[in-house]
Amino acid sequence: MAPQPDPPYVRIVTEIRRRIADAELEPGDRVPSTRRIAREWGVALATATKALTVLRQEGLVRAEPRVGTVVAETPPARAGRRPAVEPERELTRERVVRAAIAIADAEGLAALSMRGVAAKLGVSAMSPYRHVSGKDDLVMLMADAAYGEGAYPADVPPGWRPRLELSARLLWALYRRHPWLAQITPLTRPLLLPNLMTHAEWALDALDGYGLDPETMMNLHVLVYSYVQGIAANLEREAQAEAATGLSEEQWMDSQEPALAALAASGDYPTFVRVTRALGGGYDLRLDELFEFGLQPMLDGLAVVVESRAASGTD
Template sequence: MTDVTPSRDEPPYRRIVKEIRRRISEGELTPGDPVPSTRRIAQEWGVALATATKALTTLRMEGAVETRPRAGTVVAAAPTTTARARGHRPQGPSTTGPTPAPTEQELTLGRIVRTAIDIADAEGLSALSMRGVAARLGVAAMSPYRYVTSKDDLILLMADAAYGEQSYPGTAPAGWRARAELGARTLWTLHRRHPWLAQLDSLTRPLLVPNLMVHGEWLLSALDGHGVDTTTLFDIHVLLYSHVQGLAVHLEREAHAAATTGQSEDQWMDSRTSDLQALVQSGRFPTFTRVVSSFGDGYDLRLDTLFELGLKALLDGLAPVIEAGGGELHG
């Protein structure tokens, strides 16, 4: 554990900031390299998550680090000046520096929701906290509570905002299948952009927010008008949504696993080579052995490819059901 025992006039987060600045200035961390996450800082320096968040927020506001979706916080692509790296703010106006934090008077619900989405995109939903949002915004810890009563309520607002980022054309494509494909691909795009969305609900306890309903309305209207009974109509709509969510849930899980283990997907697989060889050499799984042995450089699991393959299979299978008025699905 790194020592962050503060001097009488220096809070712990400043010690962390100085140490990460040192690593950057001495080349231990170079542009694009990940810096420790809030959880890693909390563990390494023995501080609270709020302190770790404040340290990263300070570095971000100075321009030393930047947040990239799913990559987390990394050393800024454009190295900061020596003066800024030492904690001195440049004099005079700047058109290229980081956006200044809002004052208490400038704080709005929209800023809070957008900041929370940025945190969840970069570090996962587990890294989200009300204190962390306040620290990222540079306001008092309790300030966000003036606009939203709890983290759970904030997450609902985040989901509604995220699902509202894409809409549909006023003139729909011709044919139920083209409309259903557009609806499914739009949802997949949003889940790709915000992987934490797939963690929020289950099919039995759906997320009831207006902008998700927009996507549901689009899919239902695409399937309606073909003589399909309402139960079958809704079942098909749920199946299409579950295809998106079922694959998207692995986006967040992989990001969390990479952050926890420090290994990429390929590195993790490489570390399991001996286990895979043992299964192949056991002789118990001949089909698996034949298929795996045919890959050469290995199997590349591509979620986008699986999404398209599954969507085509679903719609191919559902086509006679819809076009026959739903009689074959429950018959």
């Protein structure tokens, strides 16, 4: 009887393991992403995720947030031996949620699947369903856990402006740590998550006592929140675009040179052409710098509203 072929994920693991052993992939190098593995080997994303999970369990690779999966610095001597599957009785909702967050942080929310979470935890595909009802439920639990990582100080800074600035910076830090988070909280359909409400409570309390009507208080809170979220949404979108096109931001811009030249030659956009040419080496859109650039002017604008209302309330 002919031997049965190895499962697809085993073949993928064997090939990537060989590339590492032969120094085709060196420590710190990115290994193929789940999407690239799925394309190259013609497998489902869940199979690709399982292959990378096995390599992580073996210590050959590690997840680097917003970079992807990279070769570990010091592969173990007995890398070919797979660790024993952890007892499923030790599985908890918190472990399921944390495993899912780790996948989304490293590979984006699109790479998340219940089967992939199970593979990362080393349990059967159906085991996570004992703790969460499905992916939608899991994503909400992930979001609540992520928003809960930001703690406000017990000593409240005086004045509405320092408090709103602190809130904006705390939210930015959370989105920086978990770029997928800005994708799942639509402004017009707010998620009533306990830990997200903590941020709303802080902002509204900061604005309380300045003679503002409830609608104005809510508008100011939403403006601050949407400013941070609006910039942060591009963190994940850039990662998704790079995964879909295989081009870095710089490579993509280089590919747009003919289109930019055509726009310049048309004569219809003289100001745009003049400004971009004056930039010389090009415009590097750095989201951290953009966040800092706009934060104080935004708060200046809010100050006009708050101080005018406060002044009218004392007349």
